[in-house]
Amino acid sequence: MNINNRFQTSIDAYKANTNPSLDQRLEKLQKLKQLVVGNIDTFAESIGKDFGQRSLQDTMLEILPIINNINYTIDNLEKWMQPSLRHPGVLLASTSQAQVVYQPKGVVGIISTWNAPLMVTLNPLTTALAAGNRVLIKMSEFTPNLNSALRNALATEFSEDEVCVIEGEADVAAQFSALPFDHILFTGSTTVGRLVMKAAAENLTPVTLELGGKSPVLIDETVTIAKAVERIVVGKSANNGQYCIAPDYVLLPEDKLEAFIAEYVAQYQELFVDGVDSLEMTSLATESQMTRIHNYLEESQRKAERIVSCHPNGYRFEDRLLSTQLIINPAADSLVMTNEIFGPLLPVITYQNLAEALDIIECNPNPLALYLMSESDERQDWVTKNIKSGGMCINDALFHAAVDDAPFGGIRESGIGAYHGIEGFHTFSHAKTVLKTGDISVVKQMFLPGDNEVKQMISTLLSI
Numbered sequence: 052m053n054i055n056n057r058f059q060t061s062i063d064a065y066k067a068n069t070n071p072s073l074d075q076r077l078e079k080l081q082k083l084k085q086l087v088v089g090n091i092d093t094f095a096e097s098i099g100k101d102f103g104q105r106s107l108q109d110t111m112l113e114i115l116p117i118i119n120n121i122n123y124t125i126d127n128l129e130k131w132m133q134p135s136l137r138h139p140g141v142l143l144a145s146t147s148q149a150q151v152v153y154q155p156k157g158v159v160g161i162i163s164t165w166n167a168p169l170m171v172t173l174n175p176l177t178t179a180l181a182a183g184n185r186v187l188i189k190m191s192e193f194t195p196n197l198n199s200a201l202r203n204a205l206a207t208e209f210s211e212d213e214v215c216v217i218e219g220e221a222d223v224a225a226q227f228s229a230l231p232f233d234h235i236l237f238t239g240s241t242t243v244g245r246l247v248m249k250a251a252a253e254n255l256t257p258v259t260l261e262l263g264g265k266s267p268v269l270i271d272e273t274v275t276i277a278k279a280v281e282r283i284v285v286g287k288s289a290n291n292g293q294y295c296i297a298p299d300y301v302l303l304p305e306d307k308l309e310a311f312i313a314e315y316v317a318q319y320q321e322l323f324v325d326g327v328d329s330l331e332m333t334s335l336a337t338e339s340q341m342t343r344i345h346n347y348l349e350e351s352q353r354k355a356e357r358i359v360s361c362h363p364n365g366y367r368f369e370d371r372l373l374s375t376q377l378i379i380n381p382a383a384d385s386l387v388m389t390n391e392i393f394g395p396l397l398p399v400i401t402y403q404n405l406a407e408a409l410d411i412i413e414c415n416p417n418p419l420a421l422y423l424m425s426e427s428d429e430r431q432d433w434v435t436k437n438i439k440s441g442g443m444c445i446n447d448a449l450f451h452a453a454v455d456d457a458p459f460g461g462i463r464e465s466g467i468g469a470y471h472g473i474e475g476f477h478t479f480s481h482a483k484t485v486l487k488t489g490d491i492s493v494v495k496q497m498f499l500p501g502d503n504e505v506k507q508m509i510s511t512l513l514s515i
Contacts, residue, residue, distance in 0.1 A: 054217055054223065054226055054227065054230070055230075057187065057211065057215050057217070058158065058187060058230050058232075060211065060212045061158045061185040061186075061187060061211075061212050061215065062157070062158055062185075063212070064185055064210075064212035064213070065155075065157050065158055065184075065185045069154075069155065069157075070154060070155060070183060071155070071183045073128065073129055073132055076128060076132075076180065076181055076183055077125060077128065079180045079209070079213070080121055080124060080125050080128070080177065080180060080181060081125070082208035082209065083121060083173070083176070083177060083180065083208070084118060084121045084122070084125075085208070086204045086205065086207060086208050087114065087117055087118060087121070087173065088118065089204075090200065090204045091114060093200050093204070094110070094114070094169060094197065094200055094201070094204075095107065095110045095114075097194075097196035097197040097199070097200040098110055098168065098169070098194070098196070098197050100196040101165070101168075101193065101194045101195065101196045101197055101336065102333060102334050102336050103334040103336075103370060103371055104330075104332070104333060104334040104370065104371075104372065105333050105334070106330060106331045106332060106333045107330075108331060109289060109290045109291075109333045110169075112289060112290070113167050113169045113170040114169060114170075116170060116174070116452075116453050116455075117169060117170060117173045117174060117177070119453070119455055120174050120177055120455050120471070121177050123455035123456065123472070124177055124178065124181045124455075124476075127472075127473070128181050128476075131153070131181070131473050131476045132153060134150040134151060134152045134153070134485075135150060135151040135153075136148075136149070136150050137149040137150060137151060137484070139486060141508075141512060142493070142494070142505075142508075142509070143486070143488070143493075143494075145491075145493070146488055146489055146491050146492055146493055147486055147487060147488040147489065148486070148487045149484065149485070149486050149487075150484075150485050150487075151482050151483065151484055151485070152482075152483045152485050153182070153476070153477070153480040153481070153482055153483075154183075154480060154481045154483055155182055155183030155184045155479070155480065155481075156182070156184055156233035156234045156479055156480065156481050157184060157185070157232075157233035157234075158184065158185045158186075158187065158232055158233055159179045159184045159185070159186050159187070159232060159233060159234045159235070159236070159479060160186075160187050160188075160189065160227060160228075160230065160232040160234070160235040160236070161175050161176060161179065161186060161187070161188045161189070161235075161236050162188075162189045162224065162227065162228070162235065162236070162237040162238065162239065162247065163175075163188065163189070163190055163191060163238055164191050164238045164239045165191035165193040165194050165336055165337070166290065166293045166294060166295070166336065166393070167290065167293075167294060168190065168191060168194045168197050169197070169201070171238040171261070172188060172190060172201065174470070174471070175236045175238075175470055175475070176188065176214065178470050178471070178475035178476060178478070178479055179236075179479045180214075181475075181476055181479075182476050182478075182479035182480045183480075184233070184234075184479055185212060185213060185214075186213070186214050186215070187215045187217060187227070187230075187232075188214065188215065188216050188217060189217045189218075189219075189223065189224055189227040190216060190217070190218055192218065192219065192220045193336060193337050195218070198216065198218050201216060202216040202218075224243075225246070225250065228246070228247045228250035228251060229250045229253065229254075230254075231254040231256060232251075232254070232256050233256070233257075234256065234257050234258070234259070234478070234479060235247065235251050235256055235257075235258045235259070236258070236259040236260075236261070236470065236478075237258065237259070237260050237261065238261040238295075239261075239262070240262065240263065240391075241262045241263065241264065241464050241465070244260045244262045244466075247260070248260065248467075258467060258468070259460070259466075259467060259468035259469070259470060259478055260461070260466050260467040260468065261295070261459075261460060261461065261466050261470075262295070262419065262461050262464065262465050262466045263295035263296075263391050263393070263419055263461075263465060264295075264299075264391055264415070264416055264417070264418045264419050264461070264464055264465040265299040265300060265388075265391055265392075265415050265416075265418055266296055266297065266298060266299045266418040266419055266420040266421065266422065266440075267298075267299065267300055267301075267302060267411070267412050267415075267418060267421060267422065268283055268298045268300070268301045268302065268422040268423075268424065268448065269302050269408055269409075269412065269421070269422070269423050269424065269425075269434070270301065270302065270303040270304070270307070270311075270424040270425075271304070271405065271423075271424065271425040271427065271430060272304050272307075273425050273426040273427045273430070274424045274425050274426050274446065276307055276310045276311050276314050277314055278424070278446065279303075279311075279424040279446075280311065280314045280315050280318050281318060282422075282424065282444075282446060282447050282448050283298055283301065283315070283422070283424075283448055284315060284318045284319055284322065284375075285322075285448065285449070286298050286422070286447075286448025286449035286450075287375060287395070287397055287448070288319065288322055288323070288375065288395075289449060290333050291332060291333040291334070291335065291373070291394065291395050292375070292392065292393065292394045292395045292396070292397075293333070293335070293336060293340075293393055293394060294393075294449065295391075295393075295419055296419055296420040296442070296449055296451075296452055297392075297393070297449065298397065298422055298448050298449075299391060299392050299398075299418070300387075300388070300392075300397065300398040300399070300400060301397060301398070301399045301400065302400050302401075302402055302408040302411060302412070303399065303400075303401060303402070304401065304402065304403075305401040305402065305403055308379070308399070308401050311399065312359055312377060312379075312399070315361065315375075315377060316359065316361050316362075316377075319361035319362065319374070319375060320361065320362055323361075323362060323374060325364060326362035326363065326364030326365055326374050327362070327364055327365060327366065327367040327370075327372035327373065327374060328364060328367075332372060332374070334370055334371040334372050335371040335372075335373065335394060335395075336371075337371075338371070340371070340393070340394065341368065341371040341373075343394075344373065344392075344394040344395070344396060345368065346386065347386045347387050347390070347392070347394075347396055348376060348378075348396060350385060350386050350387075351378050351381060351385065351387065354381075354382060354385065356378055356379065356380070356381050356382070356385075357378070357379035357380070358376055358377070358378055358379070359376070359377040359379065360374060360375075360376055360377075361374050361375040361376070361377065362374040373394070373395050374395060375395040375396070375397055376395060376396050376397070377397050377398075377399050378396060378397065378398045378399065379398075379399050380399070380400055380401060381398050381400075409438070412438060413438070416463060416464035416465065417439045417440060417441070417461070417462045417463050417464060417465055418440045418441065418461075418465055419440070419441040419442070419461045419465035419466060420440060420441060420442050420443065420444070420448075420449075420451070420452075421434070421438060421440035421442075421443045421444075422443070422444050422447070422448045423435075423443065423444070423445050423446070424445075424446055425445070425446070426446075431445050439462055440462065440465075441459075441460055441461035441462050441465050441466055442459060442460075452471075454471070454472075455471060455472055456472045456473075457471060457472055457474075458470070458471055458472060458474035458475070459471040493505050497509070
């Protein structure tokens, strides 16, 4: 069955049941949870084959939030589905009732990516099913083993008109984006996100874009270097930097540079004792990713920029393994400072005063994540309120995305819209205002000749 036929089959199935009951939705969520729990080993093995080497903790870092998200959604779905009572306004207060009813949008398209392929597929699927939709999923061509495993697992619990996995390369992705979905959620690069949004615009399809960008870490003088490094090294090392919210560059006071380097190397080697021979290290997922990162590193070497490898056993290019490389004060126009890194390179930039650091952040597009390392309540409050970012951690990194009860998304170049929690339910639902008027209506009196109580009330409200 081709992609157009699969899409039409989903449309027909949706039309046969346009608003699944709470019990029907909960049943689907329970099925999804069961297939995830029942296939953990299969998923871990298949992702490992796709990456070359995928550490178990990195795969668990995907699976645990998926299960937590499903559990949280099950626990809260009944409340989310309830109509929201609203005030009908002064004119209609005595005659009418107003509420917002949340309807499924219909058939939703999810376009996922290769870096965290389970999480960026199943988390939006969870929310889309909770909202009562049918779902088509376009998975990355770079994860063929996982695609097959997930497609087979889903087929044991869902019919193709409920959840359908589509595979293929760029031409299939373009065809997928051009389908007249009721909503599209895309996870990937800003460049491809623009193409998805352009294709969706032809059908006036609403989009949620989960993109990326250069997520900065700002360290101030009030926090200890040991504490800051502890939080950064975990966030940067997870999946070997291949997360859209991975710390992309660090800004710190000039006089703390050497202490930072020494502490980072020491803590990194606690995590990866044998460097690239450590089973805890995840390889770069594709040859093109390895080549790109290698080109960034070579440019810094040509420019004689200071590079600190976090482990002496730091390279095994034939297996796409690379330990984190600290690049000290790279040029502003260098590849590592003009592109999202998405890998184990970490520029470290020193500043003499905080204004310099804030200027660097604000000269870049709004990041998907912002990480502030500070013990100052005043500074925490100011940065939170004044620096735009999709999300933020204070004295932590990465793990704001694991909060089930809060939206996850970017702003402008780092994304449009959000999902997770009730915000995700609303993303995949149409919020329909319903006004119900009783036996008496006062609106007609506004248009009758002469004076009356309604006209007097309006005059009073307008102070005429």
